[in-house]
Amino acid sequence: MNSKNHSAQKGLFHRLKAGLSKTQSYFGQNLERLLRKKKIDQEFIQDLEEVLITADIGFKSAMDLIDRVQGELTRRQLTDSTAVQGQLKEEIYKILREQERPLEISDTFPFVIMVIGVNGSGKTTTIAKMARKIKHEGRSVLLVAADTFRAAAIEQLEIWGRRVGTDVIKQRQGGDPSAVVYDGLHAAKARNLDTVIIDTAGRLHTKANLMEELKKVCRVANRVVPGAPHEILLVLDATTGQNGLAQARLFHEALGVTGIAVTKMDGTSRGGILVAISRELMIPLRYIGIGEAMDDLIEFDARAFVDAIL
DSSP: HHHHHHHHHHHHHHHHHHHTHHIIIIIIHHHHHHOOOOOOSSHHHHHHHHHHHHTOOOOOOHHHEEEEEHHHHHHOOOOOHHHHHHHHHHHHHHHHHHBOOOOOOOOOEEEEEEEEEOSSSSSHHHHHHHHHHHHHHTTEEEEEEEESSSSHHHHHHHHHHHHHEEEEOOOOOOOHHHHHHHHHHHHOOOOOOOOSEEEOOOOOTTTTHHHHHHHHHHHHHHHHSSOOOOOEEEEGGGGGGGHHHHHHHHHHHHHHEEEEEEEEEGGGGGGGGGHHHHHOOOOEEEEEESSTTTTEEEEOOHHHHHHHHH
């Protein structure tokens, strides 16, 4: 690695560590306090369970990690708390790396990304940051305002479109989202644009009629561009904790989510939710949001994430 790349990687890690400081403070420091106990016994294991669960790793994932660590304790006869910490760190990394899969935009023309999620998850700003990243990679981008329920949503996407330098296809408020998608995809084909990002209405994952509407959007997209949408990206707010896991499960059952972006990681101390998502749902983790700046949406890196919180 040349010095320029090394410097960039180092800078990214420091930004990541700063963005995950609340999780590091809560999870990492609680773990360190526990590990000051020199005796590795049943009480230690129970305390470790509590630390993992309160970091929003979730009960099932916490039990899995405990089983893995206990297996190593028995097999390798680990008695030193520092060795236990290293083993726990490695086991968390093993879970996360399974879903460390950056979004790969293929040469499919156009490549269609549909972005879904509940209200307030950070969908629209995530779309803008993604559009900026994709443009920096030399590809052209078109945004489609398929959130027709709120005029403010259309206006917000237009504002972001102007900032990023991308056109936005829209219709009137209250229009049919599928019709907007139909127009948007035809426009992308006519203009020879590489990538289309569809903004959808923030909706409760428990509302069956709204989920059906998303399925209709998928069907229309597939008719215009065979195979579309090529990516169904679910945006989750990290501050919702285990509720985010429930959202992801139901969206995935209804639509077949192909990737997840977890936003507002800088605003929560419970960043362990990524472990629960990775282990229980096995959906690729594409991005994490660590701040409000345009470059604060970063590709998920399991090793960097674990190093930053521990």
